[in-house]
Amino acid sequence: xxxxxxxxxxxxxxxxxxxxxxxxxxxxxxxxxxxxxxxxxxxxxxxxxxxxxxxxxxxxxxxxxxxxxxxxxxxxxxxxxxxxxxxxxxxxxxxxxxxxxxxxxxxxxxxxxxxxxxxxxxxxxxxxxxxxxxxxxxxxxxxxxxxxxxxxxxxxxxxxxxxxxxxxxxxxxxxxxxxxxxxxxxxxxxxxxxxxxxxxxxxxxxxxxxxxxxxxxxxxxxxxxxxxxxxxxxxxxxxx
Numbered sequence: 549x550x551x552x553x554x555x556x557x558x559x560x561x562x563x564x565x566x567x568x569x570x571x572x573x574x575x576x577x578x579x580x581x582x583x584x585x586x587x588x589x590x591x592x593x594x595x596x597x598x599x600x601x602x603x604x605x606x607x608x609x610x611x612x613x614x615x616x617x618x619x620x621x622x623x624x625x626x627x628x629x630x631x632x633x634x635x636x637x638x639x640x641x642x643x644x645x646x647x648x649x650x651x652x653x654x655x656x657x658x659x660x661x662x663x664x665x666x667x668x669x670x671x672x673x674x675x676x677x678x679x680x681x682x683x684x685x686x687x688x689x690x691x692x693x694x695x696x697x698x699x700x701x702x703x704x705x706x707x708x709x710x711x712x713x714x715x716x717x718x719x720x721x722x723x724x725x726x727x728x729x730x731x732x733x734x735x736x737x738x739x740x741x742x743x744x745x746x747x748x749x750x751x752x753x754x755x756x757x758x759x760x761x762x763x764x765x766x767x768x769x770x771x772x773x774x775x776x777x778x779x780x781x782x783x784x785x786x787x788x
Contacts, residue, residue, distance in 0.1 A: 558595045562669040565592060570650050573616050574640065582609075596665050604663060611657045615650075618690060622649050625691040629713055645694030648680035655684035689740070696746075703735035709758070712738050715746040723752035723769060739774065 565588045593601040626639040651674030655667040667684035679698035689710040696716035722734040739758035757774030
């Protein structure tokens, strides 16, 4: 039996590159450090047999300022939404949800120009350290907030508009898993100013209308009108 060989040590290279790039977004990056990041990036693309690496890097680095601006908007959403947050610095340094969004935004830029494999490797690194699984193909607007982070899943064709807040355990997923649906929108659209509470599951190519609130533990497979509130009603009564 013949096996195809893969250089799995590239996982370590991608993790280190992604971490250093995340840090660099919030520093005054000197030319020497920028050159080191470029060298690591080109090495990774060479290991993945991806052509036109220099051109990809030139495009990629032009997106960093825009990514930083979006992340600053995300961080302010954390500060303004979470009553436990004591400062903006706390968001940048200690919030796994913010860290997950940052890695998503970095991987998404590469996904948009159809760089293979690397965006998924970056997002899997983010998943491993934050508990948040955001596919780099998802489209996410400004001022996005993920509280507590753990267990969040956001599928490839999900669209999230501006000022959306979600909590731990939320799944924005597909209702069917079929290979022939690979090029079809199969995940939800979440319109602006929606809040989705813990462990809610929203499945399929449906829309949650703007300004809606989705309560904890609900499962939604049909579109929700704007300005709606959806809650789970238990059949059990609890007496104390």
